[in-house]
Amino acid sequence: MRKLALVSMVAGLAASGSALSATQIEWWHAMGGANGEKVDEIAAAFNASQDAYQVKPVFKGNYTETMTSAIAAFRAKQQPAIVQVFEVGTASMMAAEGAVYPVYKLMADTKQPFNQEDYLSAVTGYYTDKDGNMLSMPFNSSTPVLYYNKELFAKAGVTAPKTWQEVETVSQKLLDSGVKCGFTTSWQSWVQLENFSARHNLPFASQANGFAGMDTELKFNGPAQVAHIEKMSEWQQNGIFSYGGRRSDSASKFYSQECAMHMESSAGYAGVKRNAQFDFGVSELPYDSNVIKTPQNTIIGGASLWVLQGKSQAEYQGVASFLSFLSRADVQADWHQFSGYLPITTAAYELTKQQGFYDANPGTDVAVKQMTSVAPTENSKGLRLGNAVQIRDIINEELEAVWSGKKTAQVALDAAVERGNVQLRKFEKANQ
């Protein structure tokens, strides 16, 4: 075994040649396809910009697979220096205090210039501790927006709805004009409960949505959320809403023009542009005007970069300078414009605006505006819930029981809260 390692090492050294003196930094990520190529490009640009460090991006499959393999690697002491983790994995990463190297600490320890003020608080807020320190570096963040079919809208003589009340009247007119369904939604738990709560400044869970402590309890069975789900259930029956699956499967209803509106991640822009055979528009996620007058920001999805413990000082120097490179306005603006993910710094947003990108691609700035129009509150900063994957599954199951008419909104949300709390207690116990 050792002989084999030696042979492959020699072969590797012979092959890499020029990179011999550079410190290698491994970066595991979950970006496939075009985004994956862009990731390689970013790493290559960093490697070309200096010769002390060599960042090596490794594609590890989807988010779940990337996280699971990083954890398995950590247990076997073979972990990468940087790993990309999706937002629902945040609580697990945070709780693993001995395994992660908080970004703010890394930057301070390596004396890397780093000012948290430069970053969009609505984005970084999801990844900070309760004192506001950034624990991981946001990389690809998105937020749900409303896509609508401009052609069907013109035919029905309606404009994009701002409130849920308007969603109903607009949909009714669309149905009258012969459209089969008003709207559909992807990621129902994220869009219709997590973001619905944030947008109306309502708690999704106690303890500041879990930011203030692990002894948090779910709170999304409040009257506003119940009323919203009840309304959606009624709409599912009369055709205003049509359920299309747990992930992004619902997109096919929008592409086939069965539904005139789709609530989906802002990062889905490229997909909509490629698949929609019609003129489409982007608008902010609706809010209920009876609940709130000025809506709050929405919360983000996507992933951030976590630095893992157990590497050498030299490697951490490299990691820190790479994270600074990633935050540079030109690098960020390029990534934002290419992928449709949110820019993480104000400078990157300003640069993109200056370059005229938003004028050339109308709708791409809706998500940024929706995120930054107001200061985030403790209810709209994000969620920090353990066993978040299981909780989302529970919510999916209970909501599906509502759509099929088996349960009322109140019964289903009460059950989801009760079952979700069991998961939270389990996480608390496992991470004491």
Next chain:
Amino acid sequence: MSVYFPQKYLPYLLLLPQLLVTAVFFLWPAGQAVEQAFYQEDAFGLSREFVGLDNFIELFTSPEYFASLLTTMVFSFSVAFLGLAVALWLAVMADRVIRGAMVYQTLLIWPYAVAPALAGVLWWILFDPSMGPVALALDAIGLDWNHFVNGDQAMILVVISATWKQISYNFLFFLAGLQAIPRSLLEAAAIDGAGPSKRFWGIVFPLLSPTTFFLLVVNLVYAFFDTFGVIDATTQGGPGQSTTTMVYKVFNDGFVGLDLGSSAAQSVVLMVIVALMTVIQFRYIERKVQY
């Protein structure tokens, strides 16, 4: 007459490689799963707490777990029955073909080469409520297909996806079994006036019983353990819990949710169930098999 080997250790030596493989790839991981089932641990393995039977108690007091047990039974028996019935029917048909038999037989074996997750995606596209050709055809004849809301339809979809590729495997064994049945028996029966149906149920089916029995065991094990890829690619266990089988729950809680303790406890339960089923099959059903 008794035969004995003069060499005392040779048989053990010859068995050793197989025993080693079993120990390393089965006994050791299974032992780890059993151990893990009594602990609650964070994902990174930084802290670990012995919780006794807590993981099991939690499972058996949760109505959702019993629901998934029921779902698993419906799913597994449907897959096994459908897979065997369709494969047998196809094998009987292919066995009769004289011209171009190789072509039919080869084509029927092809689906086995498709990976389970990919098979799931193929069926998922065919049945997509707004774009899938099958779903649109069903809509056209007045059957409203939407497996995102309708649990029974979702179950039908995963059963079809899981069965489809297994049919090829079963077909291969049935065809071989059919070809091993002596023609003379069938001819004798025909001369005595037995019709095709009588010949099938009276001669062919009993003579095929060793094959059928073997396939029943293999298919049930397949449906129990190997099908989470199909479910993940098509329904992710929904709508509600209508397609959350036990093995999908093990995969989802362990690898997606990172709750290792509960996932391990569930796999221990699954191991016990399959062991029980195998014992039952060999004790009761095998008696009806004619070798």
